[in-house]
Amino acid sequence: MTDTQFTPRVFSGIKPSGGLTLGNYLGAIKRWCDMQGPAFETVFCVVDLHAITVWQDPADLRAGTREIAAGMLASGIDPTRSVLFNQSQVHEHAELAWIFNCVARVGWMNRMTQFKDKAGSNAEKASLGLYAYPSLMAADILLYHGTHVPVGEDQKQHVELTRDIAAKFNHDYKVDFFPMTEPVIEGPATRVMNLRDGTKKMSKSGESDMERINMLDDADTIAKKFKKARTDPAPLPETLDGLKDRPEARNLVDIFAALSDSTPDKVIAEYSGAGWGQFKPALADLAVDKLAPISTEMRRLLDDPAEIDRILRDGAEKARAIAAPILAKTYEIVGLLR
Structure with missing residues (x-):
């Protein structure tokens, strides 16, 4: 096999x-926005087939x-700098998935x-x-030689499977065609937890709306949810180690650090000894400042679905x-007569 040089390309x-x-925003979309630039080609997808x-x-x-597309656009995914589309408009995803089912x-x-x-x-x-x-x-990623x-820590296993599939395909067909994709796990809030139970991930399907911050929540609702978020009686400690057995705290x-582009250590240093009566209003103000403009832009976009559809259609053509x-070459390698 030859040593192939792959274009640095992000897919998610x-x-x-x-x-x-908020979990989708801090755990994924905000990080995607930050990755747009000269270091990578960026390909982002609403995975409706999944x-x-x-x-x-x-x-x-x-x-x-x-709604997902509107949220990505409102958060800063730029369709002139990234490829943005919905998966079902690119039939090659399903076709490569069948090849990988056989690998x-x-x-x-x-x-x-x-x-x-x-x-x-x-x-x-x-x-x-x-x-x-x-x-x-795996097909979603490797179709673009991602x-x-x-990813969040909970998705790392899927990237490892993607690497296994790429390695087996390359080995079986004696090629160096698919890259060994690397998971990128970083940031203080890659896994945002439930506002009512810090041991559970924030979910779209949780029982209570107070468990989560929805990206379409207005400023008053965002502030109310943070101020009512579950905490313990103790103030914030002097060091991060003091939060070891305090999941809600x-x-x-972590959310404060991610929204302020800081680190949990710096947040603790600033608020050491502070009670929740001081910290939660500060967090609520920060969240409103960062999130309310996104929710406002999302609503504007959702009022014009034809514009969203146009952006996704253009993105699908680029995708x-x-x-x-890449799919055509895969078929050739496998021996499918075209």
Whole structure:
């Protein structure tokens, strides 16, 4: 095999099942915005094919796809600097996923913890798509020869599977065609937790709306949720180690650090000894300052769905310009007659 030089290219995506939360913004979108620039080509996707691994109301799926796109645009994803599209408009994703279904091993899929978490005790009734979706995720990345994927810690296993699939394909066909994708895990709030239970991830599907900050929440709602967020009686400690067994407190400090482009250590240094009556209003003000302009722009975009659709359609054309030659070469390597 030859040593192939791959263009540094970031790929990542968000599933349009439910609305955007602060967790999506700090854990993904804000980091994506920061990666736009000369160091990488950036490709971002609303992964609507992943959403249908569980049943979706068609109207809700279309609306959710537009909401995710609006959130990405409002947060700073620039369609003139990045490729932004929804996955189902680029049919090459599904085609490469089938090739990878034939490369990946059943044992690899059986080790995927997220299938076990999502299927639970009803695994026999789960869709085949839910079981096989890590193979589609690998296709999403490798269809663009993605070299870097910004992910949360809980998604690292899927990038490792992507590397396994790339390595096996390259080995089986004696080529150096697909890159060894690197996960990018960094930042103080890559995993944003529930505002009512600091041991659980902030989720779009949580029982109470007070558990999460929705990216469409207005300024008053954002402030109210942070001021009512669960905490413990103790003030903030002198060092970060003092938050070791205080998950709710640590979560709020991490969120403050991420929103202020700081670090948890610096936040603790500034607020050491402060009570929640001081810290939570400061966090609420910071969150409103950062998030309210995004929610306002999201609403403006959602009032013009035709503009969102145009941006996604243009992005899909750019995506296919990259993806189609890579899929064609894959077919050639595999021996499929064209």
